[in-house]
Amino acid sequence: MAKEPQIQDNDPETTGHEWDGIREFNNPLPRWWVWVFYLTIIWGIWYSVAYPAWPGIKEATAGYMGWSTRANVAEEIAAAEAANAGINEKLASVELAAIQGDDELQGYATSAGAAVFRTWCAQCHGSGAAGAKGYPNLQDDAWLWGGTMEEIHTTVTHGIRNEEDPDARYSQMPAFGELLEKEEIGQVVNYVMALSGQEPRNAEAATAGEQVFVDNCAACHGDDGTGDRTQGAPNLTDAIWLYGGDYDTLHDTVTYSRFGVMPPWNQRLSEAEIRAVTTYVHQLGGGE
Structure with a gap:
C-alpha cells in the first residue's frame, strides 16, 4: 500500500484532486505569462479585423487594411510584365525566322x-x-x-x-468500320504493319491489303504510306505511332478512327x- 505523503507547511493549496496518494497542487501561472496570454487574445482579435479572416458566403472578410495575397501576386506579375514589356514587344513583332x-x-x-x-x-x-x-x-x-x-x-x-x-x-480519318468489310480491315491492318517494318500477323492478308490501302487510304497517306503534312496525314512507314502500332490498336484506329483535339491558344496566350x-x-x- 502506498505510503501517505507528508504535507509541508509551505506547500500550496491543492485542487482537491488526489489519485493513489498523489495530490494535485494549484500552482498559479506566472503573472508575465498570464499577461502575454491576454495580449495574444487581443492581437488575435485585431488581426481578424485588420486582415481577411472570417469566411462569408462568397468570400472572406477583406479586413480594414485591404491586404490580400492575390493582390500581392497581381502586383508582382504586373511588375514583371512591365520589366519585360520591351523584349515582349520585340518578340511579338519580328519575323519568326529572325x-x-x-x-x-x-x-x-x-x-x-x-x-x-x-x-x-x-x-x-x-x-x-x-x-x-x-x-x-x-x-x-x-x-x-x-x-x-x-x-x-x-x-x-x-x-x-x-x-x-x-x-x-x-483533318478527319473516316471510321472504316462503316465502309469496309471486317476481312478488308484485317487485310489493310496487316499491310500497314508490313509498311512500318513489322511482322504482319497474316502475310497473305497483308498482300491482299495493299489493294485495300490503295483504294481507301492512299489519297491521304500516299501510295507509299509516307503521309501528307498538308492534310495532317501521318507517315505510316516510320514506326512512330500516336496511339500504338500493334495489330489490335491499328485495328481499332482503322475501324473507329481517331479524333484528337488541341485548343487554339490565341484565345488564352499573348x-x-x-x-x-x-x-x-x-x-x-x-x-x-
Whole structure:
C-alpha cells in the first residue's frame, strides 16, 4: 500500500484532486505569462479585423487594411510584365525566322517558352515534351503538320480539330468500320504493319491489303504510306505511332478512327507567349 505523503507547511493549496496518494497542487501561472496570454487574445482579435479572416458566403472578410495575397501576386506579375514589356514587344513583332538569329531574343524566348509550356502544355505533352498515348512527342522529327517555326506557330495559334477557331488545322480519318468489310480491315491492318517494318500477323492478308490501302487510304497517306503534312496525314512507314502500332490498336484506329483535339491558344496566350512557346518547342530537338 502506498505510503501517505507528508504535507509541508509551505506547500500550496491543492485542487482537491488526489489519485493513489498523489495530490494535485494549484500552482498559479506566472503573472508575465498570464499577461502575454491576454495580449495574444487581443492581437488575435485585431488581426481578424485588420486582415481577411472570417469566411462569408462568397468570400472572406477583406479586413480594414485591404491586404490580400492575390493582390500581392497581381502586383508582382504586373511588375514583371512591365520589366519585360520591351523584349515582349520585340518578340511579338519580328519575323519568326529572325528570332533564332538574335541571341538575346532566342535566349529570352526559350526561357519564357519553357514557363509557358510547363503551365499550359505539359498536362498533355508531358513535362519533358515526350508526349503520351494520343499526345505527340515534341522531341522527335515526326510532325503531322510540319516542324518549321511558322508551322509550329500556326498549330499553337489555331489548334487542331477544334470548333473554337475557324482557322484550326483540320483533318478527319473516316471510321472504316462503316465502309469496309471486317476481312478488308484485317487485310489493310496487316499491310500497314508490313509498311512500318513489322511482322504482319497474316502475310497473305497483308498482300491482299495493299489493294485495300490503295483504294481507301492512299489519297491521304500516299501510295507509299509516307503521309501528307498538308492534310495532317501521318507517315505510316516510320514506326512512330500516336496511339500504338500493334495489330489490335491499328485495328481499332482503322475501324473507329481517331479524333484528337488541341485548343487554339490565341484565345488564352499573348502573341509574345505563343512565339515564346513556339521557339521552345522548335529547339527541343525535332524542329526543322
